[in-house]
Amino acid sequence: MKIGVVADDFTGASDIALTLAEAGMKTLLLAGIPDEASPDCDAAVISLKSRTVPVAEAVEQSLKACGWLTAQGAEQIIFKVCSTFDSTDKGNIGPVLEALAERLDETSVIVCPAFPENGRSVYQGHLFVADRLLSESGMQNHPLTPMTDPDLRRVLARQTGWPVAHVPFRTVSMGPAAVAAALEAQKAMFIVDAIQDDDLYTIGTAAKGRKLLCGGSGIALGLPANFGFRPGPSTWTGVPGRGVVLSGSCSLATRAQISSYTQSAPSLELTADDIMNGTHTAESAADWVMAQTHDAPLVYSSAEPETVKAAQDRYGQSVVAERIEGLFHDLAAQLVRRGVTRIVSAGGETSGAVVKGIEARTLGVGVRLAAGVPALRVDDRALAIALKSGNFGDEDFFATAMARLAGDQ
DSSP states (O other): OOEEEEESSHHHHHHHHHHHHHTTOOEEEEESOOSSOOOSOSEEEEEOOOSSSOHHHHHHHHHHHHHHHHHTTOSEEEEEOOTTOOOBTTBSHHHHHHHHHHHHTOSEEEEEOOBGGGTEEEETTEEEETTEEGGGTTGGGOSSSOOOOOBHHHHHHTTOSSOEEEEOHHHHTTOHHHHHHHHTSSSEEEEEOBSSHHHHHHHHHHTTTOSEEEESGGGGTTSGGGGTOOOOOOOOOOOOSOEEEEEOOOOHHHHHHHHHHTTTSOEEEOOHHHHHHTSSOHHHHHHHHHHOSSSSOEEEOOOOHHHHHHHHHHHOHHHHHHHHHHHHHHHHHHHHHTTOOEEEEESHHHHHHHHHHTTOOEEEEEEEEETTEEEEEETTSSOEEEEEOTTOSOTTHHHHHHHHHTTOO
16 A cells, blocks of 8 residues: 545545545545455545534544554555545644654644645635635535635634744745745645645645645655556446435535436435434335336435524524434334445535445445536445445536446446
8 A cells, every 4th residue: 555545524435535546546445444354456435424513523533543544555545535625623634644644753744725727726724616716606605614714724713722834836836846935944834825736736746755744635646656556447346226316415406416416316304304304214205205206206305504503593593403414314214124225425424424334335436427516336245335425426426437337338
């Protein structure tokens, strides 16, 4: 193993696993920290559910994952976070990164969530989503981690006792040597600008020999070449059979995908009130799915921000989140037992619940379904899944992803 990744959620883990696999590395996605030694691979991505847990718990999980990866021989660790830097003023990005740096004895850390292919860029230390600042992108309405400050230097500085410095685009444009020199200036976490893929390849070259980096999946673009890897063909063949789309994301992109998909596929909406009062249960939703003649119906709990906020006010933010995740966990488990072989999951928290519900342990990385979203085969079973971050994919994503999971495209 050359590269090890500690990912703070499941969709982010699959996102960076695709980046490493497409660069020619044999990559495994692991659902949680294994108890045993790693199967043979060039890169391993450990998916945690640490983005919104208490800080101490996130640090403990991340250090344990890091320890397992380095024990398997990983020479470089990436702390994978969302490309919209989802966090609160308390963390968990800063505290986890600080703990990892101290464990690995690293004194300067590259931090860059840029993912230009999906419209995320960092310029002058500020994070943009397409042509909007992060705070104007819709992320300011996130139900768990609202992002209201686009200046990553300020965001990270509120989370860590380390100095937070900046490597501006002008330095990045001068090439890897200039970036590497800037990183030696002081002990710090460095927000590094990147507005196009070439910038990420520059950063990757500059990171050769570094023990720790932090960012979105784009941070991994230039790293495999440092170890001599080159892109190769995919061997994905697909899994036929019944499918289902499960969505708990409330992002703008996912809501547009739901609107598009429901024009041709049956759908069942699970409102927060329905879930809280027991109108819909995992069993009743599973019965509905299996009764449909369409080969991939949709079950969703994705609402407008105002609706989500009202439900949180009525029942409590954490209570609503736990009940919704619990339902998707149990629903996924029931559907797989009833013969569903393809699952598309939208949203980080939903995807974490789905992976746990189907008791996945090791996922092989297959073909690209969209930027940042691979097809995944579960434990060598006849079960294929896709874990989509809320804001990823075009409006037709659900339909095209289902087809590719089956090997039809």
